[in-house]
Amino acid sequence: MDWEDLRFFLVLSRCGSLSAAARALDVDHATVGRRIAALEASLGLRLIDRLPRSRPLTEDGAAIAAAAERMEALAEEVLRRSRGASLTLSGAVRVSLPPVLATLCVAPRIETLRRLHPQLKLVLLASASFAALDRGEADIAIRMSRPEEPDAVARRVGAMRFRLYASRDSAARPAEEWAFVGFDESLGHLAQQLWLRKIAGGRKIVFEANDLFAQQAAARAGAGAAALPTFMGDEDDALVSLPIEPEPPKRDLWLIAYPDLRRSPAVRAVMDFLADCIHAEPRLRP
Template sequence: MRCAKIHNAPSRAHRARMNWDDLRFVLALSRAGSLSGAAKALGVDHTTVGRRVDALEAALSLRLFTRSRRGIVPTADAERLLDSFRRVEEAVHAVERSAQAQAQSLEGTVRITSPETFGVSYLAPRLAHLGRRHPGLTLELLPVGDVLDLAKREADIALRGFRSNVDGLVVRRAGTIKYGLYAAEAYLAGRELNGPEDLREHPILSPALTPGALDAQWVQALTGGARPALVSELSLALLEGALAGAGIAVLPRYLGDAHALLRYLPMPDEPKEAVWIHVHDDVRDAPRVRVVLDFLAETMKRDRSLLLGRRPTKTQR
């Protein structure tokens, strides 16, 4: 959809044959509001998006987009068609999921998405061992902050800290992660910390305070609302801060306990977060997906004490 063409729909006399695949480019542009955003979502360059949208406009003899202060927006003609385009998209995804489920061999790619820290620090080493046991499988780990859409096959399996109520998803609780406070032994040397009342005197490395962040809410309550020295949604960043001696970090117990240079600081009412495994009903019985689902459930059950914090408590100094 080049700028020169955006205002000029072709005549019906020159209508081209419609390519169904062009619909996904139109849908991506309608969602992103820019060529660059649509290109990023689709994994192509922006000129490809423009060209494919131009092609569909030519086939339909309609102008589908116009420019405004809000970016590129659908025209009235496009708005009338978008629901139909979405239904086509949903039908295509359903066919893809059905075909995947019918593949009986233990081969192919299984994509697993999770929060960043959990994916990198917990899932990655364990999934690597599963991949070694099944040479025909390729396990693609997607540790991202965004919630990927399983219905659109952006991933096959999702591990999340919340339970989704989306139609078509099968959800099961896989385990529980506990959070606690950790600081480097070098940082604590010579510093007084006898309980929660002393935390206000220390720099706190905390997750972002959002409505669903139980760990951040907990440390805010412990410190009486003291301003954190460092805030990050990525626990790996807080871990690095603690290892550098920058302060006291809120960390998943399994992550903090893995580092001998850190001391666990017991505090009351440590928060717990459930981990939920999500899979679309259409693909859950595909052998390659089933073997990963079973592995994840068994692994997290085996690691229950690790995820809840198993390191013996050290006497505070």
């Protein structure tokens, strides 16, 4: 059996169709089809039903896919352990974190890390979505929620507090005339967005973005009031804080890594640096 054929099959089992699997693997769908056919031939089993628009798994295919999931998890564990053992105080360490922390908290202090460890390179993966630590997409993560990965180790290093901010012109209007700026539907589950919709009530949310900097710019332009982190909004002279009850929620900040990687001197150094960055900002302290 070719192990690469099994990897293609595992992706197909998750995606459900040749075209979706091909996009995920960055190959053409014919290549996926050939790989699956080769795996079926080597195992002597039919793994998928070939329907016009989908490729559902057969009973044997579902069993093989479940076994392949476990094999993939073990392979990722091997890679994490080898990466943790091979990293010294040099090379690149990848950190997944919210864009606002990357831009306003970590990047401005990067020279401190460079002076301490000149051979170490920090790679910031700034995104509102989570990088999968268990799949090796990042070495460390800072998140505003506890880790979903069962074996990851996390410690609370700070808290992000929010307030409602608006331009002076917007703030001067009667409260019943306020408009609001918030996240789009992709991030509608966030605690601060749920709070914003609740306090907006029947008033309009006139602008949505999946990025806090875009929301800040819209608030500065007078579009409406935005729920921004205090260490972001308090520093903006074009914005004022609006008194509102109940207060916006506080989000804990968690520093997360896998035990295998935490043994690496490079990962430990970066984790200490990230914790120091957060502690250096008074409005992010727990």
